[in-house]
Amino acid sequence: MIRRRTFLTAAGILLAAPLQLRAGSAPRLAAIDWAMMETAIALGHVPVAGAELIRYRADVKEPKIPDEVVDLGLRGSPNYELLQLVRPDLILSSPYYTQYRSRLETIAPVLSLTFFVRGEAPLPRAFVALGDLANAIDDAPAAARVGEAAEAALDAAAARLAPFRDRPIALVDIGDARHMRMFGFDSLFGSTLARLGLTNARSQPTAFGFMAPVPMEVLADMPEARLVVIGPPPLAARRALARSVLWHALPPVAQNRVHALPGLNPFGAVPTALRFAAELEHALTSGPTTIA
């Protein structure tokens, strides 16, 4: 499609914008943080604008973001003028973005909720966030409804996954043939794993650092574990792993206890937790696979 370079007046945009949206008095939400965006969607309040949607649609996929949602640009430096144009009633943020909170507050009220704290399980916080967000938009019944349904789904999944309580589970995300990221109890996945009654093979907290991947051989210290790989490993890593003696000697690999999950957002909220539970159940019950 050829991009039109017509000169429009900004007022025209302002007038046009509400037409694309549902009528009624539903609050217009703009989400900077992805966990907040997911929480809003779970409550049935799809934001009118969200940050870094290109990346979100490519990596996270679920829950789906409708095409008419406006992309606000990078999470680290959102486009304030565009944010102004979409005229949000409430901006959804998190402590990751405190440095420009005062800036957001000049545009609309800001709701900033904490999901991830070093050394703390995020899933309970994600459930609390459901309630907090619902209160902020005067839709408390939605939180109760969604929260109960989610708890019920997790309970059911936990019951079905009971046969897999015999072994601890190592949750990893493979970076290259030598390094991975391991999800501990303070990650969304680790916290959901615990909620499902399963044991996490990693007892230390998650290394979410920018440059803190864990060497692959850490898995050697977890001989009993099932290995659950979240997201497809890069192609080059897969090829190198296929040749690697160490990889094939790792007990979970050698004894065929590797399970693969599709890509999930490690910094998600309740919807991602539910999706993780469903995918984990599918991966464990459908048996081990070879990823390399």
Place this chain on the structure above:
Amino acid sequence: MTRILTLLPALFAAGLLWLLAAHALAGWNWPTLPFKAEAMTLDQIRLAFGLMPRGAIALVAGAMLGLSGAILQVVLRNPVADPTTLGIQSGAQLALVLGTVVAPGIMEHGRWPVAVSGAAAAALLVMAIGARRAFAPVTMVIAGMLVGMTASAIATAITLSQGEYLLSLVIWNGGSLVQQDWSGVRALTAVLAGGALAAGLLVRPLRVLSLGVEGARGLGLNVAAIRLLAVTVALVLAAAVSAEVGLIAFVGLAGPAVARVLGATGSGRLMVLSAVAGALLLSLSDGLVLAMAGLGAESFPTGALTGLIGGPLLIALLPRLRGATPPGEERAESGYRRARRPTALLAGLAFAILLAGAVLLVVGRVPGGWALLDRESFATFLPMRLPRLIGATAAGAALGMAGAILQRLTANPLASPEVLGVSGGAALGYALAVFLVAAPGMGTLAGGTMTGGMVALTVVASFARRRRMPPERILLAGIAVSALASAVLAAIMAVGDARSFLVLAWLSGSAAAVTPAGAAGLCAVVALVLAMAFSTRRWLGILPLGDGVAAGLGIPTGQARLALVAVSGIAVGGATILVGPLSFVGLMAPHMSRRMGLVSPLGHLAGAALIGGGLMLAADFGARMAGFPYELPLGLFASLIGAPWLIGLMMRRAR
């Protein structure tokens, strides 16, 4: 020769550290050769296919980098040349990052071709600049470090824009030596063998070349071919290491330096000893990383450790450079025509900026096209746009003035905040403020960057003065500070918590977040610097003529320098908060000002301020519009304008 024995303790220490790690892993229950995975316990496999190749690759990669540095130093007759200082490693880094992000298909065939072509492109650029100026050592290194800084800034920005999702990029940028089979060792050993053979064959021609180009030609040597061959060998060695284990900086600089201290004089001996020293150095660094990991510390990549030695080492090596430059090769530019009516010119510039600012205030992009604001939306947007436009312009003006002051202070046309380490120091100050103060406000951060900038500049200036160095050497000291700053920043990232996130957000930040108070503060900085420049205009006019002249005319040179250093530190510190550590505006603006014929000290400064403001305004516009609605880092966009211009300038300044 007995001095070589001093390497033994290093060898012993590296071996001991490795043995400690090995013992912690498998006790003394070592596997026997040949390694058969089926017959081994898991711990033996970890030893045989993890720790052993790791120890071996540290030796091999270190030797390759040391050899590469030694070859470059011999062929360029330059004691500070190495794959890092010549931008070769950063070229490989940028190519690999681009390859991973833009065309992952290419990377499936391995990283080698991509890394080598990136390294070659960077080396070609640096060599082209060097060739214009007879490969003068300092010019080469300045060109190399600037090319390298730009390449890694772009690579960092791309990595950041991919978020944490590309774990492989992050790992690679760190330079980790973790292995899990012998394939890397085999590949690198083959390259090292080839490189050593080629270096051996090149020793004789290089020795002849070291007698001088004329003499070598007289003896029937194809000088250009020998140089090209030698540089290619060095380049392939360094690029192979980059492709296999990632970015390991400055080992190629340290290896030959150690070799020289040990008394290596001839080219052949220098190459051998450099390789040995490089191997030991990298092994020792990796041993330390292993030991720290064994003690339960956060595991971090070995490359982050070696990066830290680069800055101090460069500074330590500076005195060696004395007299290494052929006279007349690194001379200041002079002889500009004088503008006939400088005041009118300045007024015109100011008017142009105001006009551009006014246009930018009412025009903008919206989804689906461009928009001209009507009165109502103008009123809503004004509180957002005005601080941003003013802030960007003021930051550019501050950088332009700082550059002009520094160029006059050092009598060097290549001086700029980036090159003199002021920006690097400011970045360090920012990072320290983030880490030492619980919840730093804008004031604390500004204080941090300003202090950091001033301290860095004071260190560089005092060092240069004590050693009575010619101006070019000052630039190198500044670049060393910049290298140290970026290494420390990288190490801070390795800690990886919410505070590193803050530093990252700043590195990739745009001018969008500037508050009205922040913009006003920056304007105050500009006014302050302008006032100080006005009161010191006589110094600014006389200092470029040299200390002798200045002292003869009764200027207290010490105090004058100190005052000007403080002014530049304040200006750069203020601007760095908004723009980030790299922009090149402080280099470009004073030059353009001079080219326009603004030669008097005050005119030069005012012109630099106006041009700097205009450049930053343009950069801000570009950063906002190029990827709409995604706002690109302002500093990155400014350096995309500045870097090609700078390279062009260095190419042109031949003869």
